[in-house]
Amino acid sequence: MQGSFLKRTDEPEAVLRLIEMMARTPGGSWKGCRAFGVRDLFEGMRLRPDGLKQAEQAINSTLKDLGITHYRLESIRRDQSPNADVDVYSVTIVSTLEPDHKYTSSVARPE
Numbered sequence: 001m002q003g004s005f006l007k008r009t010d011e012p013e014a015v016l017r018l019i020e021m022m023a024r025t026p027g028g029s030w031k032g033c034r035a036f037g038v039r040d041l042f043e044g045m046r047l048r049p050d051g052l053k054q055a056e057q058a059i060n061s062t063l064k065d066l067g068i069t070h071y072r073l074e075s076i077r078r079d080q081s082p083n084a085d086v087d088v089y090s091v092t093i094v095s096t097l098e099p100d101h102k103y104t105s106s107v108a109r110p111e
Contacts, residue, residue: 011070011071012071012093012095012101012103013103013105015063015068015071015093015103016091016093016103016105017105018063018068019059019073019091019093019105019107020091020105020107022036022037022038022059022062023038023039023042023055023089023091023107024039025037025038025039026039026040027039027040027041033062033065033066035058035061035062035065036062036066038055038058038059038062041054041055041058042055042087042089042107045078045087046087052076052077052078055076056073056075056076059073059076060072060073069096070095070096070097071093071094071095071096071103072093072094072096073091073092073093074092074093074094074102075090075091075092076089076090076091076092077089077090077092079106081108086108087108088106088107088108089106089107089108090104090105090106090107091104091105091106091107092104
C-alpha cells in the first residue's frame with residue numbers, strides 16, 4: 001500500500017507479501033484457511049532447530065490450499081539482524097513453471 005491506495009505488484013512480489021503476512025498471523029486465526037498463519041513457528045525457531053523446515057512445509061501446504069500453484073517456497077534462512085529484538089529471515093520462492101526463476105525477500109519478526 002502507498003498511503004490509502006493499493007500498489008500493483010507482479011505475481012512473485014504478491015506471493016512474497018502473502019508469505020510475509022502468513023509469518024505475522026497466528027496459526028488457526030484466519031477463518032478462510034485455518035493453516036494460513038505460521039507466526040507461532042517463526043516465534044519458536046530459536047528453540048527448535050526443525051522450525052524452519054516446519055515453517056517451509058506449512059507455507060507450501062497453505063499456498064497449495066489457496067490455489068497458488070505457480071510458486072512454491074524454496075527456503076527460509078535466518079539472517080543476522082542489527083537489532084537483537086528482531087529476527088530477520090530471507091524467504092526464497094521459486095517458479096514451478098520456470099525453476100530457474102527465484103525471488104527473495106526479507107521478513108522481520110520481533111522477538
